[in-house]
Amino acid sequence: MTRAPDGKAAGFALLLVLAGSAWAQAATPAADGVLTALIRWAPLIGQGFVLNVLISVIAMAVGTLLGLFLGLGQVAPSRWLSRPSVVATQFFRNAPWLVLLFYCIFILPFRVTVLGTTVDVPNWLRATAGLTLPVMANVSEIVRGAVQSVPSGQWEGAASLALSRRRTLWLVILPQCVKRMLPPWMNLYAILLMSTPLASIVGVEEALTMTRNALGAERRSELLIPFYGALLVAFFCACWPVALATRRLEAWAGRERTA
Structure with a gap:
């Protein structure tokens, strides 16, 4: 069984920052200390970190919605629906995230006109669209795997009750898939949050x-070292609870399957 993360990783990350800060304090004769500089710039860096979280939340929400329908398209009985869904999933799942970011930054319009009013589209919103595409593809694979993991007897039982395929999918299959999809979905969010600094390359x-x-x-x-170390700790503190919850959900799902 996989062990749940403990405080050792957090302590190690904090130790790195403290060691770097102590070295920096000893190496500079300036009266303005390292801690003072960190405190002075913390509001500005924190504002940027809030934007990282906002980008990750929007990309995850939109990508999950699109990935749900794309994943269901992969398991659809119609080839006209399943084949394009598989192609789109594999393409965006295996495309480099940074390349997708560049494409969305340069292809999406810088401004749009709505009802005669011109509205600028900020870089961070176009970068969010670029991150949404790989999230969509990965969620599609999560949905496909969860649906196909449900025993075929569930489909047969629903068919014996004269339920249509659509009603079987939404009323019988998907509710059972939720606990299977949650751990990889949360793990994907942690990866997405850690990938949001890629947006800095395109000017966000x-x-x-x-x-x-x-x-x-x-x-x-x-x-x-202290400044980048503090940024590392900030991302760690944001992703660590997600990783902890993912491990616990995996353990819970494992107990449910063996019960």
């Missing part, structure tokens, strides 16, 4: 960009 002012801006303004090389 998220936490990594704000950290670079702060270091550029300070012009103190000894702050490099």
Whole structure:
């Protein structure tokens, strides 16, 4: 059985930041200490980190909705529906996330006109669209695997009750798939959140960009390790509860299957 994560990883990450900060404090004669610099720039970097979380939440929500229908399309009896769904899933699932980000940044319009009003489309929103595509494909695979893992006897039993395939899918199969889909879905969200710094490459002012801006303004090389270490801890603290909940859900689902 997989062990649940404990506090050792969190302590190790915190130790790295403290060690880097202590080294930086000892290496600089400046009166302005490392901790003071971190506190001064924390609101700006924190604002960028909120944007990271917002991008991940929107991309996960939209990608989950699209991936649900794409995954159901993969298991549809009609080849006209299943084959395009499989092709789209495999294409976006195996495409590099950074390449999709660049495509969405440069292909999607910079501004749109709605009812005569021109509205600018911010970079972070187009970057969110780029991250939504691989999320959609991975959720599609999660849905397909969960549906196909349900014993065929469930379909046969529903058919004996004169339920249509659609009603069987929504009333019998999908409710059983929820506990199978939750652990990989949460793991995918953690991966997505850790991938949001990719948006900094296409000009989105998220936490990594704000950290670079702060270091550029300070012009103190000894702050490099503490600042990036603090950013590492921030992402770790956001992803660690998700990983912990995923492990517990996996254990719960395993007990349910063996019961």
